[in-house]
Amino acid sequence: MHSVKPAYATGWEVRAAARAGEWTEPTRGLAPGYLQAGLVAVPRDLAYDFLLFCMRNPKPCPIVDVTDVGSPEPRRAAPGADIRTDFPGYRIYRKGVVEAETTDIMAHWHDDLVGFLIGCSLSFEWALEQAGIGMREKHEVRGNPIYVTNIQCAPSGPFEGPMAVTMRPVKGSQVADAVRVTAALPLAHGAPVHVGSPDSIGVDLKHADVNAPLPLEPDDIPVFWACSITPQIIAQRVKIDFMITHSPSKMFVTDLKIGSV
């Protein structure tokens, strides 16, 4: 893990570093103000069911871009980019099991795949900070704790299962502002899906499913936003035949400014 966060200013710079193999860590805090996105790539015959899953579950799966069948270029989000190389890390899922973790997917890509870019909540941390809502440990290169909840997604075809969330501690006096700021950013998951009372969504804060837990300080309220890792949780549970995704917290940084979309 890098101890110092590099000063990438734009999505292009992060993607170039990822493509060159110079950045293989989480993208938290990089290129402030740019929309970050996760990946789900599936074969064409699963693409309709997955797209409909996203439409039915816009909180965990806000669609930022969809590539044409076989094309690795996300023309809306980052013209000229290549989703096969421009993430810092990928996972190859086969029948719901992570078969490989890689830093590019050139060897796994084929002409029948469709790539979906799903907005990520790392995008809005900058907006929260602009509103005076500090992110704890923001200078660390690490991902936020992620939990699998008991909230069920609306199913579509084989895609059926629970929603995953990220947790950020927010001071009680700032919860309303955190809701207001993020509600305006639907492509970054929008408003929280839950505030406080982790028990009632089946979450034990001490046991994160991904990344390390973050202990609460006095007056910290745990605030939960839907997470773009949800399709991976579902792929694991229903054993989707083949799916390529980003590695958790290692996102594609688009050319889109978060406030513009």
Place this chain on the structure above:
Amino acid sequence: MHSVKPAYATGWEVRAAARAGEWTEPTRGLAPGYLQAGLVAVPRDLAYDFLLFCMRNPKPCPIVDVTDVGSPEPRRAAPGADIRTDFPGYRIYRKGVVEAETTDIMAHWHDDLVGFLIGCSLSFEWALEQAGIGMREKHEVRGNPIYVTNIQCAPSGPFEGPMAVTMRPVKGSQVADAVRVTAALPLAHGAPVHVGSPDSIGVDLKHADVNAPLPLEPDDIPVFWACSITPQIIAQRVKIDFMITHSPSKMFVTDLKIGSV
């Protein structure tokens, strides 16, 4: 045309009247506060391209619900309803031509069809009135003037062509409020796509493509919202093999309150 608008209070009441053949006119002003939606039904093998078209063009095509393949029930928008009977009017398009206008589609439905409900701007007139923005001729049962613009939609598969818009005259002092109110209602087309200067989007106000034009009064600014008839315009231009739609301004009134979605 009915000269007096009936006092249907809910989506259910309008749908029941449409199903019974008792209401076959435009739904403007009916069931105030309920989200109204248009229809696009296409065979399964066109459904992915159309769904992606909607995602890429959320202003003209905000998705309210998508039925399972072969099912006529929009389970999210109106559980128990039937999209084959609950619109006041339908159009059957074959190779881009209106083959029939009907009041139900039982004879045209088949097990391979997917029904898309697309939000309609008639939904937000009630919200505008609540904000003190009166709709001209609101007590008439008629649709707003609809124009085909020179704004090109983002294409998806065969779906490629211009955006259609509805026009409403708004007083200059109320344009900002009209934007604010409708921006909060993305499923009803959201904020206007254009304000004033009809020439620059290829619109001649005197020549509406659908419904009668509405002359401007002093200080009226023409305000243009994207229109859910857009897929019909495109079907006509690219000659889509088979598509069932609503008749213009004759919408499905859902069970969803506009402010809740």
